[in-house]
Amino acid sequence: MAKYRDLANADVIGSGNAEALAELVDALLPILVDRLAVTGLGEIEVERNGATVRVRSEALGAVAATSVNRPATGTVHAGTAAPASERSADGVRRHAVRATAVGFLTLAKDVHIGAKISRGALVAQVEVLGIPTEVRAQHGGIVVTLKAATGDPVEYGQEIFTLESIGEVSK
Amino acid sequence: MIKRVLIANRGEIALRILRACRQLGIEAVVAYSEADADSRAVLVADEAVCIGPADVKASYLSAPAIISAALATGCDAIHPGYGFLSENAAFAEAVAAHRLTFIGPSAPILEKFHSKAATRALLAKHGLPTIPGSDGVVADEAAALAAAKRIGYPVILKASAGGGGRGMRVAQSEADLSRNFAICVQEAQAAFGDGSIYLEKYLSATHHVEVQIAVDHEGTALHFGERDCSLQRRHQKLVEESPSTALTPRVREDFLARAAKAIGAAGYRNVGTLEFLVGPDGNPYFIEINCRIQVEHPVTEVVTGVDLVALQIALAGGAKMPMKQSEIQARGHAIEFRITAEDPAHNFQPQAGEISAYRSPSGPWVRFDSHLYAGYEVPPYYDSLLGKLIVWGATRGEAIARSRAALRELEIDGVATTRDFFLGLLESPAFLSGSVTTSMLDEVGTAAILATVPRQPGALATAQ
Numbered sequence: 025m026a027k028y029r030d031l032a033n034a035d036v037i038g039s040g041n042a043e044a045l046a047e048l049v050d051a052l053l054p055i056l057v058d059r060l061a062v063t064g065l066g067e068i069e070v071e072r073n074g075a076t077v078r079v080r081s082e083a084l085g086a087v088a089a090t091s092v093n094r095p096a097t098g099t100v101h102a103g104t105a106a107p108a109s110e111r112s113a114d115g116v117r118r119h120a121v122r123a124t125a126v127g128f129l130t131l132a133k134d135v136h137i138g139a140k141i142s143r144g145a146l147v148a149q150v151e152v153l154g155i156p157t158e159v160r161a162q163h164g165g166i167v168v169t170l171k172a173a174t175g176d177p178v179e180y181g182q183e184i185f186t187l188e189s190i191g192e193v194s195k
Numbered sequence: 196m197i198k199r200v201l202i203a204n205r206g207e208i209a210l211r212i213l214r215a216c217r218q219l220g221i222e223a224v225v226a227y228s229e230a231d232a233d234s235r236a237v238l239v240a241d242e243a244v245c246i247g248p249a250d251v252k253a254s255y256l257s258a259p260a261i262i263s264a265a266l267a268t269g270c271d272a273i274h275p276g277y278g279f280l281s282e283n284a285a286f287a288e289a290v291a292a293h294r295l296t297f298i299g300p301s302a303p304i305l306e307k308f309h310s311k312a313a314t315r316a317l318l319a320k321h322g323l324p325t326i327p328g329s330d331g332v333v334a335d336e337a338a339a340l341a342a343a344k345r346i347g348y349p350v351i352l353k354a355s356a357g358g359g360g361r362g363m364r365v366a367q368s369e370a371d372l373s374r375n376f377a378i379c380v381q382e383a384q385a386a387f388g389d390g391s392i393y394l395e396k397y398l399s400a401t402h403h404v405e406v407q408i409a410v411d412h413e414g415t416a417l418h419f420g421e422r423d424c425s426l427q428r429r430h431q432k433l434v435e436e437s438p439s440t441a442l443t444p445r446v447r448e449d450f451l452a453r454a455a456k457a458i459g460a461a462g463y464r465n466v467g468t469l470e471f472l473v474g475p476d477g478n479p480y481f482i483e484i485n486c487r488i489q490v491e492h493p494v495t496e497v498v499t500g501v502d503l504v505a506l507q508i509a510l511a512g513g514a515k516m517p518m519k520q521s522e523i524q525a526r527g528h529a530i531e532f533r534i535t536a537e538d539p540a541h542n543f544q545p546q547a548g549e550i551s552a553y554r555s556p557s558g559p560w561v562r563f564d565s566h567l568y569a570g571y572e573v574p575p576y577y578d579s580l581l582g583k584l585i586v587w588g589a590t591r592g593e594a595i596a597r598s599r600a601a602l603r604e605l606e607i608d609g610v611a612t613t614r615d616f617f618l619g620l621l622e623s624p625a626f627l628s629g630s631v632t633t634s635m636l637d638e639v640g641t642a643a644i645l646a647t648v649p650r651q652p653g654a655l656a657t658a659q
Contacts (some may be wrong), residue, residue: 126246127263136523152263153293160605172232177267 096100109163119165119187123178125157131184139167141187148184156162165189196512197272197296201226201237201244203263204276205255207566207582208490209236212274215504223523224451226261228254229530235566249576255279257504257630258286261579262293272296272511276576281487282358284309300465300486303403306465311483312355312393318469321457326472328395336376339394343372346396352376354383355391358485361432362386365397395482401630402441402473403427405485407495408453409466410641411516415460417452419495419503425631426620428543433613433636434620435491437498438532440591440629441473446497450479455520458484466507472633493564493585497529528591530598534565536579539583539641540609547575551609556601563605581612591629595621616641619648 026126069146109119114143122131128148135147148159198226199222202212209225213236225240230249233322237243238571246264247254252420253426254260258280265273275281275288281299288302308314312331319325329342332355352375365378366372376392384390423439425433438447453467467486471479492503501523503523509517510553529590536546553569565582575579588594602618623644625635637645 039481125263126244126260153266155259179244179264179267180247180254190527 037130095181106147115190117163117165117189118168119161119163119189120183121147121159121161121185121187122181123148123150123172123182124159125152126180127152127157129172129174129176129178130156131170131172135167135170135185137167137170141165141167150165150178159184163187163189196514197221197266197508197521198329199224199270199299199510200232200272200274201248201261201268201270202240202274202276203255203261203264204279204281204581204606205234205236205566205577207278207564209234210239210566212276212504212563213240214401215502215508215606216500218264218619219505219508221508224270226255226264228576228643230576231485233572233636235568235571242268242494249574251279251576253575258283258289261286262289262295265290265295266293270295272298272470272508274298274508275487277490282309282485286335296511297510298465298490300463300467304464305486306460307331308484309487310355310391311353311357312391314484315393315481317461318457318481318484322453323457323461324396325499326398326474326479326480326482329393332391332393337374339376339392340369340372342394343369346394348372349397349399350394350647351397352379354379354387354389355393356387356389357383358387358483360427360432365399391424398472398474398633400638401425402439402631402633403432403470403633404439404472404473404479404556405468406451407466407468407489407492407503408455408458409464409503409510409516410464411510412513413515414459414462415516416455416463417516417518417520418455418492418524419499419523420500422491423452423493424491425630425633426626426635428636433533434530434541434617434626435530436591436594437494438525438528440631441477442479443477446478454481465510466503466627476632490580490583490622491531493562493583494529494531496561497560497585497587498524498525498527499523511641527587528594529585529587530591531586532584532598532602532617533580533613534605534607534617535613536581537613539616539645540611540614543609543613543629545575545579545643546610546612547573548610549573550607552606553608554604554606555582556584556604558597558601558604560597561601562599567607581607581610584617595627615648616644617648619644622647622649 038125109117111117130149132147141163143164145161146158147161167185167188168188172178200216202209202223208328213223225236225243226246227237227243228247228249241480244264246260246380247257253298273295280286284302284305287297288306290297324618333339334579341611349365349367352364366375379392380390391460399583402425404421404423406421410416421436421439422435422437424435426434467484468489469482471481474480488504488507496503537543550567550569550571555563562585563582567581585599586598588593588597599621601616605614625631
């Protein structure tokens with residue numbers, strides 16, 4: 025199963041005092057890490073008293089990135105049909121950044137979990153027979169899940185990573 | 196030799212190639228466009244890779260996308276199927292440059308046989324009778340008029356780089372030729388990127404017969420009998436059968452043997468088809484070559500028992516011809532019907548939409564090569580072939596009777612199809628007597644054929 029780093033991998037967003045936040049994190053983190061391992065989810069987020077604790081597995085992200093090569097189930101294509109953006113109940117918008125061609129991926133240097141990406145930024149390249157095809161972010165946001173890594177083979181439309189924007193635009 | 200094949204095509208042929216790969220114990224990856232994400236080949240495949248959007252230029256016609264997909268998925272060979280890039284020498288060359296095996300003739304061979312005019316001359320040199328025509332490509336209208344005068348009207352103008360029944364125009368007179376020449380050049384330029392035109396004597400109301408051939412790396416060339424593809428609409432084949440009803444046994448044996456000998460000697464490799472028209476003297480005259488596996492290959496498979504796609508893959512992998520000519524014995528009679536999403540009642544207008552209900556025919560000696568399933572959405576971007584019904588009988592009559600039963604069993608709801616047209620055709624005296632010619636549809640008319648579609652299942656028993 026996935027391995028986890030400690031707090032370095034948990035985002036803490038909120039306006040409460042630092043002590044209250046630390047308490048919340050201490051109380052929730054072991055539970056969340058366990059749950060992450062049991063469910064196989066890539067990420068779990070909990071909101072309490074105006075603060076949000078989010079725990080994410082990087083290892084799982086790497087598993088998802090191998091979709092082109094997996095001994096497939098015939099569902100490799102499923103990703104291409106997914107919507108570009110979806111919005112959760114708490115107003116967080118998620119945007120999939122997708123490969124613009126079939127080939128080998130090179131992520132931009134500044135793309136890592138937690139990185140802030142501005143709209144239109146060059147975030148990756150897909151090399152098609154030695155010729156790079158640009159992947160640009162259609163939305164601004166924070167990188168929350170990496171689903172492919174540099175050197176990975178990717179298919180057209182495959183999700184490379186997920187961006188989240190909070191309260192960016194309300195519509 | 197070949198371990199893992201990228202299938203760079205769609206529809207029924209992608210499925211056909213996938214089946215051949217599995218049978219041979221070769222891994223296969225189906226390349227597909229976004230519009231084909233729910234196609235049956237993708238659903239059935241162990242692995243599939245999306246190569247681009249629906250637009251064929253960015254997917255099935257994109258050499259970089261296809262080769263990149265092959266490399267990304269670890270394939271060592273690419274099967275191009277038919278159409279798309281299957282006869283594209285530049286593509287075959289790029290495939291080879293990336294150390295992948297192109298399943299088909301190599302780039303130099305595709306290049307050599309690319310020009311229809313040059314191929315005609317080459318095969319004539321190797322002993323194939325050809326239809327009187329211009330001496331290669333005609334330079335301009337004046338040269339075309341001069342050639343036509345020598346050949347005699349009517350003539351047919353053909354794009355040297357053309358194929359698939361496109362890029363052809365018939366001229367009945369000098370005025371007709373003058374009017375059509377520039378248009379034909381333009382169309383050829385637009386469709387094939389090459390405006391070269393050549394002329395042939397136009398034979399109307401004739402039989403179109405073709406020879407399936409296969410050649411290994413050492414030049415051992417075999418033929419697998421002929422197919423009669425006379426029933427056409429606007430140069431598009433609708434029905435194919437084997438053997439042809441137009442050839443006497445002696446003519447048949449002679450032209451098949453000559454075709455195999457000529458194509459081997461001319462340097463062709465892998466599988467291919469030589470197309471002929473039957474002249475007024477009852478002899479077939481060579482018109483053109485198809486450097487690929489063809490839509491109608493199952494007709495030959497059914498009468499000879501040879502899996503042509505498997506043979507094609509083996510030959511591309513460097514295998515020696517695994518059989519002798521004497522071992523290929525055609526048996527009985529086979530007919531193929533191309534079931535397309537076209538509305539025969541409305542000028543064969545192509546259809547798209549969801550297949551709301553689907554029931555495929557089956558039973559003894561009935562084969563239905565199709566990518567359909569209930570709920571499948573026929574995309575509007577590609578050709579309209581839905582499936583090929585191939586039926587075998589010990590005699591032509593038995594094959595026809597069995598075809599009627601199979602067509603009645605076939606149910607496709609949601610889009611208009613050519614099924615009923617074929618049920619009508621199987622009541623038509625011209626078809627039943629085996630005297631279908633290339634101009635039959637023009638003479639009889641689609642409406643007349645549709646009018647004879649039996650309304651009730653019981654009516655079929657008394658027909659003929």
